[in-house]
Amino acid sequence: MTTTKTVTKEASSREKPFHIVKRTDMPTWKSWMIRILSVLASLIVCAIIIVAVTGENPFAIYGTMFKGAVGTARRVWVLLQEVAMLLCVSLAVTPAFKMRFWNIGAEGQVLMGGLGATAVMLLFGHKLPAPLVLILVIVVSILCGAIWGVIPAVFKAFWNTNETLFTLMMNYIAIQIVSYFTYVWSSNKGNNVINTINTDNHAGWLNLPQSVDKYGYLLNIIIVAVLTVLMYFYLNRSKQGYEIAVVGESINTARYAGINVKKVIIRTMLISGALCGVAGMLLVSGTDHTITPNTAAGRGFTAIMVSWLAKFNPLFMVLTSLLLVFMQQGAKEISTVFGLNDSFSEIIAGIIIFFIIGSEFFINYSIKRTRAKEVESK
Amino acid sequence: MKKIIALLLVALFVCGALAACGGSQSKDAATADQKKDFKAGFIFLHDENSTYDLNFINAAKAACEKLGVECILKTNIDESNACKETALDLVDQGCGFVFADSFGHESYMIEAAKANPKVQFSHATGTMAHTEKLDNYHNAFASIYEGRYLAGVAAGLKLNEMIESGKITAEQAKIGYVGAYTYAEVVSGYTSFFLGARSICPSATMEVQFTGSWYDETAEKEAATTLIKNGCVLISQHADSMGAPTACEDAGVPDVSYNGSTLSSCPNTFIVSSRIDWTPYFEYAIKAAMNGDKIDTDWTGTLGTKSVVLTEVNEKAAAKDTQAKIDEVKAKLESGEIHVFDTKTFTVNGEALTSYKADVDTDTETDPAKKGDTEVISDGYFHESENRSAPYFDVRIDGITLLNEKF
Numbered sequence: 001m002t003t004t005k006t007v008t009k010e011a012s013s014r015e016k017p018f019h020i021v022k023r024t025d026m027p028t029w030k031s032w033m034i035r036i037l038s039v040l041a042s043l044i045v046c047a048i049i050i051v052a053v054t055g056e057n058p059f060a061i062y063g064t065m066f067k068g069a070v071g072t073a074r075r076v077w078v079l080l081q082e083v084a085m086l087l088c089v090s091l092a093v094t095p096a097f098k099m100r101f102w103n104i105g106a107e108g109q110v111l112m113g114g115l116g117a118t119a120v121m122l123l124f125g126h127k128l129p130a131p132l133v134l135i136l137v138i139v140v141s142i143l144c145g146a147i148w149g150v151i152p153a154v155f156k157a158f159w160n161t162n163e164t165l166f167t168l169m170m171n172y173i174a175i176q177i178v179s180y181f182t183y184v185w186s187s188n189k190g191n192n193v194i195n196t197i198n199t200d201n202h203a204g205w206l207n208l209p210q211s212v213d214k215y216g217y218l219l220n221i222i223i224v225a226v227l228t229v230l231m232y233f234y235l236n237r238s239k240q241g242y243e244i245a246v247v248g249e250s251i252n253t254a255r256y257a258g259i260n261v262k263k264v265i266i267r268t269m270l271i272s273g274a275l276c277g278v279a280g281m282l283l284v285s286g287t288d289h290t291i292t293p294n295t296a297a298g299r300g301f302t303a304i305m306v307s308w309l310a311k312f313n314p315l316f317m318v319l320t321s322l323l324l325v326f327m328q329q330g331a332k333e334i335s336t337v338f339g340l341n342d343s344f345s346e347i348i349a350g351i352i353i354f355f356i357i358g359s360e361f362f363i364n365y366s367i368k369r370t371r372a373k374e375v376e377s378k
Numbered sequence: 379m380k381k382i383i384a385l386l387l388v389a390l391f392v393c394g395a396l397a398a399c400g401g402s403q404s405k406d407a408a409t410a411d412q413k414k415d416f417k418a419g420f421i422f423l424h425d426e427n428s429t430y431d432l433n434f435i436n437a438a439k440a441a442c443e444k445l446g447v448e449c450i451l452k453t454n455i456d457e458s459n460a461c462k463e464t465a466l467d468l469v470d471q472g473c474g475f476v477f478a479d480s481f482g483h484e485s486y487m488i489e490a491a492k493a494n495p496k497v498q499f500s501h502a503t504g505t506m507a508h509t510e511k512l513d514n515y516h517n518a519f520a521s522i523y524e525g526r527y528l529a530g531v532a533a534g535l536k537l538n539e540m541i542e543s544g545k546i547t548a549e550q551a552k553i554g555y556v557g558a559y560t561y562a563e564v565v566s567g568y569t570s571f572f573l574g575a576r577s578i579c580p581s582a583t584m585e586v587q588f589t590g591s592w593y594d595e596t597a598e599k600e601a602a603t604t605l606i607k608n609g610c611v612l613i614s615q616h617a618d619s620m621g622a623p624t625a626c627e628d629a630g631v632p633d634v635s636y637n638g639s640t641l642s643s644c645p646n647t648f649i650v651s652s653r654i655d656w657t658p659y660f661e662y663a664i665k666a667a668m669n670g671d672k673i674d675t676d677w678t679g680t681l682g683t684k685s686v687v688l689t690e691v692n693e694k695a696a697a698k699d700t701q702a703k704i705d706e707v708k709a710k711l712e713s714g715e716i717h718v719f720d721t722k723t724f725t726v727n728g729e730a731l732t733s734y735k736a737d738v739d740t741d742t743e744t745d746p747a748k749k750g751d752t753e754v755i756s757d758g759y760f761h762e763s764e765n766r767s768a769p770y771f772d773v774r775i776d777g778i779t780l781l782n783e784k785f
Contacts, residue, residue: 191561196485287459
């Protein structure tokens with residue numbers, strides 16, 4: 001037995017001149033060096049592709065990208081607003097992910113929250129006093145998001161259904177429901193557009209007065225900044241946050257430790273859905289003041305990447321969402337200035353993200369050369 | 379260490395927000411009298427891959443080149459707050475004229491217009507300029523129903539040819555139409571097309587299938603195929619993709635297209651296509667903005683302004699002398715001798731229409747009973763696109779069967 005084992009080991013070592021070892025001792029500064037280097041490397045690769053495909057000056061393209069994202073005060077504000085919205089959805093999916101509950105239904109949960117806000121604004125905007133409308137908007141949108149999030153959680157907890165498929169399918173149902181109501185409430189029959197709601201009395205609008213907040217995004221940004229800090233403490237300092245981590249590591253361990261797993265799953269998805277509802281409310285009441293089936297604009301899916309890249313740390317998610325939004329906003333300007341199709345900016349963004357994700361591999365693992373000596377000694 | 383970095387980042391984020399809050403005011407909007415470096419900004423829902431947007435993009439480029447003004451094109455702008463931000467960003471860049479091409483952009487354009495009274499804002503297909511009453515916000519459309527009517531004439535001639543050659547009987551002269559939504563713009567479009575066809579071929583009937591999307595190639599192809607199976611001998615469409623024309627080419631059924639020629643892909647079945655050319659409007663509006671002149675609140679392009687145009691007739695598929703007949707009817711439309719929605723030419727539930735309250739003023743009402751607000755029938759015809767530029771003819775007339783009204 002022993003002989004055969006040695007032989008196979010040797011054989012495999014001989015076939016693979018390299019092997020992968022998990023790193024445990026990487027100092028923080030070094031891991032950040034790798035990340036920065038990988039971004040630089042990606043920019044070099046992008047530059048080669050830019051020159052090869054378009055013949056444009058890559059530095060001009062990067063400059064345009066930068067200007068497009070932060071070139072004017074307005075663009076900085078739009079950038080921060082977009083970061084806040086993406087971050088809010090990312091915060092929402094994080095507790096579920098940490099519990100290893102694959103909630104890819106954020107898109108639908110955001111939409112349902114937004115729909116709740118829309119319904120209140122439309123139906124009660126001129127019937128109830130404005131402060132009451134706003135309170136109702138907040139309550140109803142959070143409730144709608146939470147309900148949409150908790151349905152798959154209940155099925156998972158009691159019948160162990162597959163939450164990935166379940167939450168994914170719920171997205172499409174939500175999109176169809178919103179489509180239906182944009183038809184029912186359309187401004188002219190059949191045009192499928194609800195115009196900006198309550199433009200006269202601003203009932204249910206979640207914005208600070210224009211004298212305080214010229215661009216209209218300050219409240220959104222503050223709310224999300226507060227939520228970020230709260231979520232950080234919830235996940236890292238609270239008992240419930242600990243329970244989420246334990247369930248995520250191993251359901252059996254959690255059971256053995258006396259944690260009610262069903263309760264944790266349902267409670268966590270209530271929070272996840274409710275936060276998506278908040279995101280929907282911020283988009284409808286705080287930003288667009290109306291709804292379309294595209295209000296969530298794919299943030300429910302991008303949020304998954306934000307959360308993973310930040311390793312579920314809400315504070316690092318500020319950075320990862322900033323990175324993604326920066327590239328997205330910058331990319332738009334490239335297509336305007338250089339007349340390049342949007343797909344080209346997406347290629348650039350894709351390459352950069354690929355390098356960043358790839359760098360995590362080199363931070364967590366090292367590739368060692370299998371030394372001939374080692375093999376021989378065996 | 380990690381935590382400190384993270385906390386610093388959050389602090390930076392918040393500081394950035396506050397700094398931007400007190401940040402420098404954006405430069406005052408460019409005044410319209412600086413003709414030399416006048417800039418025009420355009421907002422499009424999609425990019426040049428969509429035939430609808432391509433039609434606008436080409437017109438914008440052509441008009442700006444002719445007038446010698448710089449144009450900034452913004453593609454793929456959602457019907458959300460992004461539209462308002464893009465419009466304001468264009469103003470920041472010094473645009474004296476800002477235009478948006480999609481229906482859902484309207485509310486956001488109005489907000490941008492309110493914030494920048496010195497800049498002129500225009501919006502295609504919109505309905506709210508006449509009720510908002512802003513000096514610097516305008517709607518534009520074209521009397522495309524006249525173009526459709528002329529395209530219908532071509533269809534009618536083709537039907538007659540098929541009847542004469544014994545290919546079909548007079549009763550079998552059924553047209554199929556692929557629509558997007560049951561929205562007035564679509565209803566106005568298929569009805570004018572049908573009336574044009576029936577003015578030539580009196581026994582013509584029509585079936586309409588809706589797809590529930592402005593652009594869905596599969597659904598449009600499917601709808602056209604269904605209509606052909608139902609016995610429709612000629613197809614036309616409102617929706618924007620190549621779905622219906624391709625289905626027609628495959629089945630060998632003649633097709634009247636929209637928004638541009640489909641001749642290259644459908645050489646055997648393409649008859650003619652009507653479309654709106656936006657170049658005349660852009661030239662007019664940009665010139666007015668440059669000179670500080672007033673732009674019409676509602677501007678409706680016509681055959682006369684060359685906003686409503688027909689492509690060349692494909693002799694291979696069309697009936698004989700189609701072009702001559704189109705020219706003849708066109709002259710009559712332009713002189714006012716005939717009207718597309720002449721109440722003598724159609725009935726509703728077997729009766730002539732003598733009065734109709736159209737939903738001209740846009741208001742998000744939850745009560746459908748309050749919708750109709752303006753009398754639009756007088757002098758024996760339905761006055762389309764006169765009370766506002768966007769179509770509002772949404773009457774269901776006899777002779778047209780709607781196969782599904784769920785959209």
